[in-house]
Amino acid sequence: MTESSTTESHWSGLTPMARIEVVVDGTHVPTVRDLLLEAGATGYTAFRGVSGFGHHGERHGHLLFNDRDSLAMLISVMPFDRVAPVVAGIRRLLDEQHGVVFVSETHVSRPEYFLAGSGGGPA
């Protein structure tokens, strides 16, 4: 945490953090959610019913009366040192399930907002 909050960049005044995006079957959302929260993420955003195209062909999006059986995307931001367990877990999940995970660097204006134990921590 000290590392992330002290690193200065040309994004003046912003703090670099890790951004994790996961696309999985809607049925696996609870598993990914647990991984994120247990690793110390203070929150996440989920989109259900996302559509796309990939190894398993076209995947259709939103259904009128079925929120679960479509793809879902979860996005979360956390300090770099929290990423390893999340990625390890998702890798294990994707051994058997289709889906993708992206990890990238992002910049946030309120770093304390993404640190577990500070106000916005997991319930």
Added chain:
Amino acid sequence: MIAVSALLLAVSAPVIGALAAAAGRAPARSGRFLTISLGAGTIASTALLVATASASDGIVDAEVMGSDRATALLALVTLATATVVSSFATRSLDRDARTARFFAAIGVLVSGTVLAVLAVHPVAFVVGWIVAGWALVDLVGFDSGSTGAARARRRIASSLAVGDTALVAALAVAWVSVGGSPLEREAVDSLRDATFGGLPALHVVAVLLVVAALSRSAITPFHRWLVGTITAPTPVSAVVHAGFVSGGGILLIRSADVFVASAPAVLLAFTAAMLTVLLASAVSIARPDVKGSLAWSTVAQMSFMVVQCAVGAFSSAVFHIAGHGMYKAARFLGAGDTVLAEVRSHRRPSGGPVMAVSVRLMVTAAVSTVAVTAGMWLIPPLVNDPGRILIGVFAWITAASALNGWLRRHPFSTMTTILIGSASTVAAVFTYLAGLRAVEGFLKPALDSPVTAVGAVPLALTVAGLGLVLATATLASGRFGDRIRAATERVRIRWSEPVSLRSGPAASTTPILMVDVDEVTRAEIRVDVARATDVVAPMWPLSSFVAVNPLGDLEPLGFDRATAEARRWRRARTHLPLEEFRADHARGLTRATDLEYVVREQFAAVCARPPVGAGGRLLEPVEVILADLLHGPDAPTPQSPRTELERRGDPAVSIVIDHLVAEWVSAHLARAESGPRLIASLRRAAAIRDPRLAAVVGRAGMDWILELDDDPAAVIGAACAAMGLDPSDRTDEIRGQLSRLAGWAGLAKWRTAWAPATDRRPMIAPIDIAAVRMALDAAVLHATPEPASVDDVAASTAGRVRESDLLEQRVRTVADVLGCSGGAADLDSVRSVLAEVPADSRTAVWLRAQERAFDEKLLGMLDEAPVADRDEHVVAQAVFCIDVRSEGLRRHLEESPGIETLGFAGFFGVALDVRRLGWDHSEPRCPVLVAPSVPASEQPRPEALGAVSLALGNECGRAGARSAHDTAKSAPGAPFVLAEALGWFTGVAAGIRTLHPPRVRPPAPRSTRVTIDDSVLVEQRVFAAEAVLRTMGLVERMAPLVLLCGHASRTVNNPHASALDCGACGGAAGDDNALAVAALLNSVDVRHGLLQRGIEIPDDTWFVAGVHDTASDHVTILDRSTVPETHRAAVAELESALARAGAARAATRAIELPGPDARVRDRGVDWAQVRPEWGLAGAAAFVIGPRSATRGLDLGGRVFLHGYDAEHDPTGRVLETIMTAPMVVAHWISAQYYFSTVDPEVFGAGDKLMHNAIGSIGVVSGDGGDLRVGLPLQSTHVDGRRQHQPLRLLSVIQADLTSIEEIIMRHSILQTLVSGSWLRIAARSHPGEAWSVRTPDGTWVTSPRLPADTPAPVTSSDPSHTPSPDEPLLDPVLDALELT
């Protein structure tokens, strides 16, 4: 003379009943014979009571038998309760070969009990006493299949045997010493002077009698047997708790003179009973299951009865036996209502928050204590001895706790509370004491004899005991609290739970190494657990049962592989046994052609081989396979080990661990508030040194458990290390762990993945259960040195040997059948074919063949659907749920002219979140696949304000009464007087409910309305309305009256009630949705918005909401009071058409359901009825198409009907919605029924009469263990026969094949279901076109009939099993419902 005849009839009636029940050839009659005989006995004992009441000395004497007022009263209560229980059991027990024996055993038990009450001659008394005990042992072994029952039976037999021996010894000693019987008053004087073997005979006899009494009444040290009786069907518990178990009290009352004269006997009885009162009350409160709690409460009640005897208050004891007996019988028989009661207490009417004990309550308590104490001194006739004071104290405690409970729901001002509280408490206590006094005055000859032998000792001990409890309670909240609590808990567990494992790993003291588990590994473990949960299905709490595919998460593997996994991990049957398929075949559910077609399809390569020579002729391979299918031996269910401990340890240890973890999970979930995770329960058990834990894991194990991390993933990591498990085996180990507690794991899966965020139940996740269970296994294994490898090799070799043995048996059987059992060459020929047909693929062939027969039948019927002209004069349209139960009602309704019906998911397309009047929370009313997104609430209709507030007031009153009862029931010391006082009322009520069950009334119209909240914008409402109408296909030709008819099943005493409600409403009634959507579509704003979007609702069209009670087939229009004048006549006409249709459907159901036809509509309100309706049993197909495709056909209530017209769906969006939601839900329901039918023990919930509810969560069978999942046996079977034909769902779609295929390809869920053979799709674009069936590999095959050039079926030559193909096929659609 009359009195003596009554006496003799009272004794002989149950004996005659038992004999008649045993002799009754038709099982149905056994119950009736017994009920009538017991009823005659009841009348006789009433006459006896009258006779004793009119005799001046209160005595009726007939040499061997005799009675006074006390015993006449006890005989009356015993016989009356038994009559009620027998009548209850007659309706609730399935009729099979065991029924007659069951009723005979009940008859014997009652005969024995009555004989022990009324016998004067000691031999007759002993015979009655012992015979009743034997009958009980027989009844508990009734469910001989379960190991729990076998254990319970042994424990009961040995406990009772000690008592029997003591009783015989007591009578023998009395006879030898003085030649008399201790049941006679005169005996005491001669006994006083006699000695036996140098000991005072009086004391020897009295102490032996006390031992017998303690044993019969389950008082320490014999307390453990009683809880074992809950492994028997509910009526057994009722009859045991109502009469049998009071035997100890009856013995003490009947030998009162000898008993009170012996100080050692009184002290022994008093001490044992006092100790038991304290401990059993604590156990009863700690038990989360309703039957366990009731059973332990009986132990406490019996101890209270013995305390009453020990202080000389025998008449109070008689009153207690009678009152408590009736109370407990009623509680057991009505135990199925707890789920609903729990749900109701959560949905409490607002009227103030739940109040804690406050200062004013304490003041009330103080005032009433002073008043009661003063009263006791001032009114000596009421209180003339220490025993009465003791009972007065208990009465006061009861009144105070009930008051406390009442005030929680009805808070008053401080002054009112104190005044009303003190007055009512004092009044209650003195009314009770006066009543007791009256009983005492009535009972003649006078029973009560102050205990002169020990004087004030019992009283002193009582005071000391109460002081001890108070002191403990005070200390428990103070400095030494934890230690004292731990010690009490340990004592309670050691006292109440048998610790049967004596030897084993407990000896090991080598410390277990604790390893640290890093975060990356923990994350991987979390995912492993998520993957391992694929072998269990989520289990919804019974407050809202949702049917799911029990193999839901295995769906991606396809049906065949998924079922193989289920057989491996769940040790389940996944198909009917061969024998049952063959019986179905004999009944015509499959034809020889179906079987042959499927064999050729599944084993094309083998069938294409040239014929093999055997027995001097040539055999087609297909002939060999068919002979195996029809005659070959079945394959056993695999039993390979699932966990490391199963592989290496003692199976008994694994069972003990299952029970421990199940107990912690249920206790964890029974808590009102969420607290620490489950792992805390494990650590707590180790901290208090729970003796059962100590026996399993030993000291070293417990020390290791205390060191475990809070994070369950870390616990699993540590357990893996302790077991020496390779990380690659971790997922399978967890799978095995969860498979052993699949019910609780399923509930945890629901809790984490499906429960609404607002659910208030404590958190539990599958990882918690896996971690706790695995930690225990690891601690055991650590001390189990033996390596596994040798066993593994042996086991796998044994598995192969069994498989090859089976093949040999199959080969020989087939060779025999085909008449070529000659030489080795013949066998080789047969073997060469059968070796290509795996043993467990045969049931899959049979299943396919049954499905093929069904498909041809149904599609053939649809081809012949009468073509009806469009009725241009439609006066009303009625929209029903797609539920198969709507089919019959719709068919009959359409017989009325001018009425059209439509099928649509019963939530009517709006995912409501409803807050009912008086609720402080909202509940979803939509399929579980969607999140409730539209808030709605219930308000009173302005014109019905008075009625609504009255109803709410009544509801508050009932809530208050329930709260008063429940508080008194669980407050220390309060249940005793509560039970004996309430029993007289609940007992009589239970009798009326059973002997004269109520008639059902149609659901009442609602005096409230349900509307979507104002926060939902008009645009959103218009969008919702448009989606509803388009998906429903109701966009033109709207009739002047449109009924939206939801459904609900009103049943009582039924934990699985919600399984009969609307699946599309998430296991709830559909009336709220009907009301809200009808109001939505009548709204002017919405109609205006719809017009802009191209849908015109004519001005003269009015929507009404209705509800179909599927248990009674009454349909009620809920909002008729708001119907405009113009539509009143049409509504009245529709109502009478609905009434006719309901009656017609009920008439059909009367044939399908067992029992008297005349009462078919009243089954739901009969509390003894375990099968109120058939629910969705029989469901087999889902038709998506216009009603014209099915109208006029009798589909036997086996088909879901979803309206769909491709003409109105150019984009295919509507079809996509139907296929991805209602069709998926229909598949879930079909799969739930399929698996609950093929394995009622693993995938089904088993017998309802064994069910033991845990709050509103679910049921376990008997005394604890795993949560039961799926549908109860009574939903799928009747009298030992299958009611449901287990088939996978056939989905029939009338739409363009290309659109259907495109939709399938767009959605992985549909690919999974269709390509994995979970459901079949048959389709045609237009009526008149041939049906095409989609094969799992994605091609469409037109007409699944046998090709014309196929040779005649080879098996048709076997007349014993196969009907000729020309014979008319028994109609499975119509006839499967009357399987013989």
